[in-house]
Amino acid sequence: MMAELRFDDRVAIVTGAGGGLGRQHALTLAARGCKVVVNDLGGSAHGDGKSSSAADKVVDEIRAMGGEAVANYDSVENGESIVQTALDSFGTVDIVVNNAGILRDVSFAKMSKQDWDLVLKVHLEGSMSVTHAAWPIMREKGYGRIIMTTSAAGLYGNFGQANYCAAKLGLAGLANCLAEEGRSKNIHVNTIAPIAASRLTETIMPPNLLENLKPEAVSPLVAWLCHEKCEETKGIFEVGAGFISKLRWERSQGNSFPLGKAFSVDDVARRWGKITDFTDAEHPSNVNESFSPILDNINNPSLGGNEFIDLDVASKES
Numbered sequence: 001m002m003a004e005l006r007f008d009d010r011v012a013i014v015t016g017a018g019g020g021l022g023r024q025h026a027l028t029l030a031a032r033g034c035k036v037v038v039n040d041l042g043g044s045a046h047g048d049g050k051s052s053s054a055a056d057k058v059v060d061e062i063r064a065m066g067g068e069a070v071a072n073y074d075s076v077e078n079g080e081s082i083v084q085t086a087l088d089s090f091g092t093v094d095i096v097v098n099n100a101g102i103l104r105d106v107s108f109a110k111m112s113k114q115d116w117d118l119v120l121k122v123h124l125e126g127s128m129s130v131t132h133a134a135w136p137i138m139r140e141k142g143y144g145r146i147i148m149t150t151s152a153a154g155l156y157g158n159f160g161q162a163n164y165c166a167a168k169l170g171l172a173g174l175a176n177c178l179a180e181e182g183r184s185k186n187i188h189v190n191t192i193a194p195i196a197a198s199r200l201t202e203t204i205m206p207p208n209l210l211e212n213l214k215p216e217a218v219s220p221l222v223a224w225l226c227h228e229k230c231e232e233t234k235g236i237f238e239v240g241a242g243f244i245s246k247l248r249w250e251r252s253q254g255n256s257f258p259l260g261k262a263f264s265v266d267d268v269a270r271r272w273g274k275i276t277d278f279t280d281a282e283h284p285s286n287v288n289e290s291f292s293p294i295l296d297n298i299n300n301p302s303l304g305g306n307e308f309i310d311l312d313v314a315s316k317e318s
């Protein structure tokens with residue numbers, strides 16, 4: 001029988017862990033022996049106010065079940081002080097679950113600059129700030145597990161959430177880059193798009209749906225992605241109500257116009273069916289694979305190209 005996956009001697013920071021999904025991620029990790037920094041600013045769902053009670057309550061819950069946890073009440077924009085709490089209390093940090101979030105939903109026509117700035121600050125800058133402060137520690141020790149929390153709204157677009165969608169897809173971009181930069185240092189970076197009952201969803205979903213969307217159905221995936229045995233990195237996962245699946249980019253076979261021969265808007269219109277046909281689609285997973293058909297076009301003599309260009313656009317460790 002497979003041994004239970006444990007997190008003994010591991011230290012996690014879970015942001016926004018005073019309620020909803022973050023609370024459950026913290027409880028799940030702590031129940032498996034992880035030491036947890038329970039970060040939560042304790043403000044409203046719109047990002048107003050603050051309070052220490054949300055984080056304190058979850059720390060009490062973890063301690064009551066025999067686990068180890070400390071509270072941190074900083075906004076995620078102050079990543080250094082959140083990581084400092086981990087260092088002061090537990091001496092290191094192995095896992096960062098970027099989860100804190102707010103909503104300021106309004107149609108783009110009515111969206112104020114403040115609505116835009118605040119949502120980007122909490123989600124995108126906040127996740128960057130905490131991760132950036134933990135990054136040198138993880139690089140130094142050659143170990144790290146990082147989670148970004150995106151959203152179906154960000155991945156697919158949703159009415160009235162331009163600020164949130166931009167921030168959430170930005171997080172997937174950040175994760176893609178950090179997964180490449182962290183690869184050689186055993187730092188894995190994955191992204192989840194969860195769906196669960198919380199104060200962010202309780203006003204927009206009917207009660208019978210919410211009853212079936214427990215945060216408990218999201219946290220096991222987070223814990224697996226944060227485990228030392230999990231080799232996954234640069235993944236994006238949709239998760240909720242027991243469903244877990246992986247997303248990837250899909251690219252059509254596309255159309256190649258002969259190199260060196262001008263083509264016009266009419267040619268593009270004529271070939272539109274081929275350009276947008278996903279039959280035999282490919283799934284590029286890095287910039288080299290993205291660039292490859294462009295290079296093929298350049299190198300294909302039958303299309304008027306050369307035969308000898310071999311560009312390596314692989315990312316380089318700096």
Ligand code: NAI
Nearest residue numbers: 016019020021041042043075076099100101151195196198
């Ligand atoms: P929630 O409102 O229950 O939890 C978010 C927590 O983040 C709150 O406890 C809040 O106090 C904290 N927080 C907010 N701003 C903070 C800041 N500046 N610094 C530190 N803590 C802060 O919401 P929920 O649903 O648990 O959301 C968790 C994450 O999951 C968010 O990033 C959200 O966008 C994302 N998400 C949730 C979905 C859902 O169905 N519940 C759907 C898609 C994404």
